[in-house]
Every structure is written in C-alpha cells, then in structure tokens.
Amino acid sequence: MEIIQIVGLGLIATVLILIIKEQKPLFAFLLALTTSVLIFMMLIGKIGSVITMLEDLAENSGVQTVYLKTVLKIIGIAYIAEMGAQIVRDAGQESIASKIEMAGKILILVLAVPIIGIIIETVLKLLPA
Template sequence: MQIAGIALITTFLVLVIKEQKPTFAFLLVLFTGTGIFLFLVDQIQKIIMLIENLAANANVNMMYVKTILKIIGIAYIAEFAAHISKDAGLGSMAAKVELAGKILILALAVPILTALVETIIAMMPVR
C-alpha cells in the first residue's frame, strides 16, 4: 500500500509539474523509482536467502542457483533501466539496454544449458 501510495502521489505531482518543469518531473520519477527499489532491497535479500536455503536442503548445486539468481537480477535491472530510458524519451537507448540484458542472460545460461544437454545425453541408451 505504501508503494502504491507513493507511486500515485508521484504520478499526480509529475502530471502537474511536467508542463512547466519537465526536467524536474523526470528527476522526481527517477528518484521515486530508485527509492521504491531501495525500499524493496530487504525483501529481495530475504527472498534470495530463502531460495538458497531451499536449494541447499534439496542438494541442488549452488552454482546453478547463483547463476539463476544472477539471471533474474540482470532481467530486473535491465527492465528498470529500460523503463527509466523510456521515461526520459530515449526509446532507442531502452532497446539497447534490453538487448544487452538478453545477451548477458544468454551468456550466463550457457553453462546450465550445457549441463542439461549432457544430462540428457547421459540418460540416452548406448547403441
């Protein structure tokens, strides 16, 4: 509720201010978005620790868990940066940030995909 309230107040302020001070309106959006993200950092940390504990209890290789968490982090950060770029009217920059995020995600996913393919090949009957 707090985040929704802050976002709505910021939205109304930006709509009022945007006509006369567009730069100030953008900075207000930027600082509010960053503030919301920082407000959620504790929750994100708790979720990461929960996932790591679940993986440890299930005897999952922590390399895979850490890689998946990095992939999720890259996706969220790239999306956040792309939205900020779009808010600034820089759609082409947003597209480049999204592309960079996708390429980084693919690069991180290669070891997991390799292990998956090797596991499937090991399960196949030998002729």
C-alpha cells in the same frame, strides 16, 4: 501493507510529475527516477529474504550453489534491465531503452549457456548409447 505504500508513493509522484512536467521537464524526470529508486529500496529487504530462503532450499536439496547463484544473477539482470529501460522510456528515449533490453537478454544468454550445456550433457547420458 507495503503495496499500499508503494502505490501511494507512485500516485503522489505521478500527480507531481504531471504538474511539474510542463514547467520543468528535467525536474519531472528526476522525480520519476527518484521514485523508481525509492520503490526499489523499499523492496530490497524482501528480495534479500527470498534469496536467503532459496539458498537454504538449495543447500537442503543438495543442489550446487553455482546453479542457484547463476539463476539469481539471471533474475537480477532481468529486473535491472527492465527497470533501466523503463526509466529511459520515461525520458522519451525508446531506442536506448530497446538497447538496454537487448543487452540484458544477451547477458542472460551468456550466463545461461553453461547451464544449457549441463542440461544437454545430462540428457545425453540418459539416452541409450
């Protein structure tokens, strides 16, 4: 099971970070960053299969792919912003982490505006004139 490998990697990295942190804080941070990237790489294949399945579902249901791509971009921005903010927090930079999260939220809003507009237009068409 992948989760056992991921948790094992996380626990080993955590113990090493705790040992190294007092002597070499920069190496401890680099180990945390490397561990984060490794965990992300372990999940890339799973993410790809989910995207393929969602594309197949959208194609079979007749949903325009532009909507699916937009939603996938929004999800990607959310995950990347969260991961980046957590890594920056690990380095002790809470204010920069907050700015990364804010940037992610703004970019999500920018991508969501066209979809919100289409939803409003659809609702207005359903209302009696």
